[in-house]
Amino acid sequence: MALIWAANVKGLKPAAKIVLIQLADFHNKETGQCNPSAQRLADECEMGRATLFRHMATLEECGLVTRHARGDGDGGRGANHYELHLDITLGPSARPKGGCSSRDGVASQNETGGNVSKKREKSPGSETGVVSNRDRNLTIEPKNEPLSxxxxxxxxxxxxxxxxxxxxxxxxxxxxxxxxxxxxxxxxxxxxxxxxxxxxxxxxxxxxxxxxxxxxxxxxxxxxxxxxxxxx
Structure with a gap:
């Protein structure tokens, strides 16, 4: 489910998209947990940690991912917990002007240009943001037809x-x-x-x-x- 979402996110540069897809691969659909270490994630993406953190900052700015710091139980710092916002499907370069993806804001832009509630209760103007007869975390398929x-x-x-x-x-x-x-x-x-x-x-x-x-x-x-x- 998370991998389908990550693959359908539009408007990201390729390297940032790779980070998002690798993050989604660690997502546990039962618990919602996503807890890879920074080094493990950098290794999977085949990039340095500094590069990883730069692309992670982009994903956070887009409202696609939120990082939550965790302790290690001994007063130190443990691996981050990542929250994936599966209702947001557009990166910055694909958003229409005026699109909102603030973490506190309710609205996010989907591929139809419509607003989707981040709490996924109701779409403000229509039901086009979420596929009604499937899992509520799955987004609609992109408009562009896949390659034959x-x-x-x-x-x-x-x-x-x-x-x-x-x-x-x-x-x-x-x-x-x-x-x-x-x-x-x-x-x-x-x-x-x-x-x-x-x-x-x-x-x-x-x-x-x-x-x-x-x-x-x-x-x-x-x-x-x-x-x-x-x-x-």
Whole structure:
């Protein structure tokens, strides 16, 4: 449920979206708890702690996440507890002017531009903010139609074709990992740019220094390049 929500959030830069998706992966649907340590979260996102905290601040400013400090039981500080606001689906760049996402405010913007009550009691003008016949934490699907299976495969082939050709291996694994990333919300054009950047960066390496494509996609090494894209 939380992963569906994170994948559907719009308007975030890729690196911030990665942090949100990884956070959602730690969400316990039974308890609502989300308690990864900062180091574990940074490792999963394949970024430094300073970079992680910068993107976490963005998520908090958007009203998507709230951090709650916790003690360790001995007077020290323990790992943070993260609260995910599953009724908010727009980051800053996708919000219409005048949109509100304050943590104390009642209104948040969904993909239809309508307001959704943060307490999820009633939508002020309509019921378009929440799918009525499913779990109340699930948001409506985005307006944009998902890629067709044929288009999905075509995009994956295009992305893989940009990888250094003499280090291609395990095509089926590569395609599966690419399609997996796109389903998580990574835009195909950003993933293609990440692959092209790696191909350019590794052009001067000896072949043994260039990672085989199946390992590169399986280990998620493209995430570091997406972070660079987000900063540019």
């Amino acid at each position: 299976r044929g288009r999905e495969a075509e995009e994956a082939e295009k992305i893989l074709a940009a990888y250094p050709p003499d280090r291609l291996r395990g095509k089926a694994t590569c395609i599966a990992r690419i399609e997996e990333a796109v389903k998580e919300g990574i835009r195909p054009e950003h993933l293609l740019q990440a692959v092209k950047t790696y191909a350019t960066d590794s052009a001067g390496f000896t072949r043994t220094k260039v990672c085989f494509s199946d390992n590169w996609f399986k280990s998620g090494r493209w995430r570091a390049y997406l972070e660079g894209i987000a900063k540019s």
